[in-house]
Amino acid sequence: MCQTTDESSSAARKKSFSTKVEDFIGGGFYWLGANYVGAKPKLMIILCFVLTIIMAGPGFAMWETENRQEELWVPQDTQAEEETEQYESFFPRNARFNTMIVQSASNGKNVLNKASLEEAMNLHMKIENKTVEVEGEEYSLTDVCAPGGGCVSGSNNPVCSCLIQSVLKYWNYDLPTLQNDTDVIGTINQYAKAEKNGLENLKGALGNPVFANSGDLVSAEAFSMSYFLKNRAVVVDGQNEDPIGEAWEEEAFLAAAESVPQEYPLLEVDYFATRSFSDEFGDEISSDVMLVQISYVVSFLYLGANLGAFKCGTGSRWTMAFSGVMVVALSTAAGFGLSSIVGLFFGPIHSILPFILLGIGVDDGFVIANAFNRERTVARKDESNDDIALRAGRAMARAGASITVTSATDLVAFAISSSSSLPALASFCGYAAICIFFLWLFASVFFSATFVLDERRQRDNRRECLCWMTRKGDVEEDEDSGFKEGGLSTFFRQYHAPTILSTIGKLVVVLCFAGLLAFGIWGAMNLSVEDSQRDFIPEGSYLTDYFEAADDYFPSTGIDLAIVFEGGDDIYRYRQNLADLDSRLSGKATQPPYIAEPATSQSYKNVMDGLAIYLNASGSAAIGNVPLGDDNWPTTQEDFVTTLKNYTSFGSPGGGDYARSVSFSDDGTAVNAIKIDAAYVRLTKEMGGEVIDDADKQIDAMDETRDMVSGWEDLPERFVYSPKFIAVEGFKTIQKELFLNVGLAIAAVGVIVFLTVGSVVTSLLITINVAMCIIEILGFMYVLDIVIDSVSVINMVLAVGLSVDYSAHIGHSFMTKRGDDKNERTTDALADMGSAVLSGAISTFLAVVVLLFSSSYVFVVLSTQFALTVGLGIIHGLILLPVMLSVLGPKAHDSPEEPAENPKKTVHEETMDSNDEDVVNT
Secondary structure (H helix, E strand, O other): OOOOHHHHHHHHHOOOHHHHHHHHHHHHHHHHHHHHHOOOHHHHHHHHHHHHHHHHHHHHHOOOEOOOHHHHOOOOOOHHHHHHHHHHHHOOOOOEEEEEEEEEOOOOOOOOOHHHHHHHHHHHHHHHHOOEEEOOEEEOHHHHEOEOOOOOOOOOOHHHHEOEEOHHHHHOOOHHHHHOOOOHHHHHHHHHHHOOOHHHHHHHHEEOOEEOOOOOEEEOOEEEEEEEEOOOOEEEOOEEEOHHHHHHHHHHHHHHHHOHHHHOOOEEEEEEEOOHHHHHHHHHHHHOHHHHHHHHHHHHHHHHHHHOEOOOOOOEOHHHHHHHHHHHHHHHHHHHHHHHHOOOOEOHHHHHHHHHHHHHHHHHHHHHHHHHHHOOOOOHHHOOHHHHHHHHHHHHHHHHHHHHHHHHHHHHHHHHHOOOOOHHHHHHHHHHHHHHHHHHHHHHHHHHHHHHHHHHHHHOOEOOOOOOOEOOOOOOOOOOOOOOOOHHHHHHHHHHHHHHHOHHHHHHHHHHHHHHHHHHHHHHHHOOEOEOHHHHOOOOOHHHHHHHHHHHHOOOOOOEEEEEEEOHHHHHHOHHHHHOOHHHHOOOOOOOOOEOOOOOOOOEEOHHHHHHHHHHHHOOHHHOOOOEOOOOOEOOHHHHHHHHHHHHOOOOOOHHHHOOOEEEOOOOOOEEEEEEEEEEOOOEEEEOOEEEEOHHHHHHHHHHHHHHHHOOOOOOOEEEEOOOHHHHHHHHHHHHHHHHHHHHHHHHHHHHHHHHHOOHHHHHHHHHHHHHHHHHHHHHHHHOOOOEOHHHHHHHHHHHHHHHHHHHHHHHHHHHOOOOOHHHHHHHHHHHHHHHHHHHHHHHHHHHHHHOOOOOHHHHHHHHHHHHHHHHHHHHHHHHHHHHHHHHOOOOOOOOOOOOOOOOOOHHHHHHHHHHHHHHHO
């Protein structure tokens, strides 16, 4: 019976909000699909390429990269950043650090015997005499070293003007002097006793030293040889580059260290250079590029095998698999281009974005293909181009809302995190949000347009790659029918749904997921922020051996600390208090602030203390000959500045140790600042059988040090600085960023799902599933020893977007299914979308499995968290959510009374039938 105009108007007024949302989104996609994508597919494909070129062209021309850790993972406008700027205004960065731990080739044996020391001296001479060529100029150690005093007495050896730390200094780095020494241990003891805290200094400089009852050194298992180079680094394309220093480190220092097993049989060395991290980490990432390419191939093969027939022929869709990969490529190019245009930088972690887009894009491809298949009601040969265009409209209306809700939630989740105070996280999430927008756009337009062309190809019985050629045989298909449910859909309808939706099945599901949630809460509560720097070191790297040797032989000193005092007037006024500062730092090694005992030159260096000892012992005759008062200090501030300057100049008594401890005014008449060097104990702990840096202790050490120093009211204006504080500030921020960004993302997901699905209850159930999934991922992270760090935080933001995909498709499909029986509607939703959701998850998981074989920390953590997200997301979307919908699910979108001959017809299908008539009439 036909409705009157008044009845139609009344029905329209009674439409629920959810129906209006569905009509708006579905109607918009239908219009796009029927009038443009389906009718003009080639034009749409060309426009997608044109848009990509418009975005990528100027974007890549404005491309900016950033690789400096301090600009990537340091929260902006923090106290550590301010301290660093203050420190560098007084003491500019001027040193690259290279060190090797020298041990006896016989494990546990004394390395301080004459034969081993001679080999070590020969090794040093190899390093000292090596010249490297950079841009036509040759450089040796004396050309590149940081100035300092590396010898114990006057010597004409040029290397004595270099800052080198080693027991070899006792022979002035001269091999004949060492060879003529008949008692090397005696020489070490002699010079050590002549220095302040000399024997204590030996304890810090030697590995596992043994001392006699008299206090004399007897033996040691290791010693270090450290070389400091001038820092000539300049920033080029967001990266610090020092070609001279890097060349010397590679060709002189590292080459010599690598030659030890062949040329110095009595020695074994573990070594580290400033360039080591970038070398090892960069090489590892490069070696894993092949695995990323393999993951693309795996996704392509799975996509092609599941979109159509595996064997090329009628029903095969390998070109559509290629189209799916092209969608990811176009989205990446356009997204990267626009991101660059709006001023976002590209960092090392951004390289995983194409892989993430692949996982999301493949899911959308399966959903769109499923909709195209289900909307075919007749044999292909009976479809005209206009019929296929109308089918494209119906298919896009069916799939459009699903991919819109998932893309919108992904985009918003990343957009929220783009406001992070961590620059790398903010930039990465900005890139991801923009790329996901283009992924949604190109999946809707490009992939659907190529699907229309493929449907025409199959109708005309043309080949795939050679699409202009027609096959000789007839099309092999049932001429009297259209779409038929496949094996997966049948499985969901006949086996899966009846099992989980039975009374016993629902009870088992609820109990199992309650236990899983409890496990997740337990793990999440125990999860902590950790310094994962060592985890970035590839397995088998020489850096692992170095850090293990440092932990074994030098456990008492760790992160460097500098306490800076400003103001020449106050420095002179409080000169004796500054000289006695060691008393304020003593006894703080076992509790926060964890400062190492100020008993060795490695853990404490105080220029005021050194000057006071020198003046008491030798007077001022050799360093300015100024009058001294009763306290043995210069009597005026002017004389104090003169004395301090002479004492710390190179070649003077204190120049070797304290040349970089004082900042003078440009004219040298005033002291701007002094720094007193200290060190923390080694702040490490064991986790998962491995020694890692303890981030909680580092945070406590930094905070307590600042509090302690700020309380010294009887000393000049002061602040503390450590090169590690910038990273520690990141540790303090990153946990807050994780829970804040993930929490906001989950809340945003709830809002977006409501706006696109149109049902409060359904959107709430989907959001609850996403929140549970995130909590469970955190629980598994704890069990798998994945800590909260820069990599895992990014992946958790990603997990919010990915996990909603598997639930949103099912929830949206449930809202389009007619009837009063919720179990039946849930079964229909699983049969409709279950196969597409599962296929997308399997393809993503297969791609992830490939990366599990990576030895790179970034890819291992990414793939592990990705696998957890896929696994937990799919069981929530296909098991828990259907059970929740069958019990708590709301009514379907409003619709006219369904015809008796087609009881399974959905609201959306009836709406699209009327839209087809409108398009045809038009």
